[in-house]
């Protein structure tokens with residue numbers, strides 16, 4: 001047996017298959033050695049990323065971004081909540097939410113492409129846009145009027161919010177029901193994959209499940225999926241949706257923060 005044949009046979013014994021030779025789209029969070037790829041390419045899984053997704057230092061980063069956004073009653077509450085937690089526990093505060101998760105992920109992954117379902121006034125979107133100002137962002141929302149009893153001003157307002165951070169990338173809006181508008185959009189863009197995807201739109205169990213299933217194939221290897229409200233008492237079914245639809249999958253590693261606030265889930269794709 002020749003040396004390459006021996007190497008392949010050994011790989012098959014160890015891995016149960018030959019070394020991978022085709023490598024799917026990947027992010028900065030990967031290691032790829034063409035023709036000699038023994039491990040799955042992801043460098044940092046959920047354990048590596050978890051400390052970057054919350055805690056006092058990251059809360060301060062998110063706070064600095066909130067401080068530059070237009071006010072609404074929810075944003076004011078979140079800002080005051082952050083200030084109270086930081087005053088009490090400082091850097092030792094163990095807290096995470098959609099904002100801290102997205103700031104941390106955008107810092108580490110430096111996304112070239114970001115998909116967000118559920119944009120509202122652009123708060124979570126600003127977390128990514130401020131850390132990755134050249135990013136291509138696809139933003140999907142129905143812009144339901146008076147959502148959660150707060151105004152939902154639409155794309156022009158969101159555009160003006162991200163301009164506050166000198167955003168120079170592209171911001172593409174897909175306005176409509178995500179379960180209807182995203183599939184045709186994906187069909188038109190077969191080569192489009194994302195470094196980070198957030199699902200925070202339809203908060204029914206069926207709608208959130210459909211969104212997660214729909215977007216997961218568009219996540220790059222090494223990329224991150226973010227799911228909001230895993231412990232929001234107004235949406236008690238979403239934690240179960242997260243566990244059944246995402247945490248249970250073997251090609252992902254996951255971090256779930258659900259002890260304070262509305263909670264957040266983050267999954268890193270490995271295959």
Ligand SMILES: C[S@@+](CC[C@H](N)C(=O)[O-])C[C@H]1O[C@@H](n2cnc3c(N)ncnc32)[C@H](O)[C@@H]1O
Pocket residue numbers: 098117118119120121122123124125140141142143144147152176177178179200201202203207
């Ligand atoms: C919780 S808010 C998003 C908050 C935003 N991610 C943030 O952190 O600032 C949910 C948004 O999802 C939108 N939405 C609800 N159902 C939707 C659907 N089926 N398709 C698209 N957007 C939807 C609402 O219009 C609303 O703006």
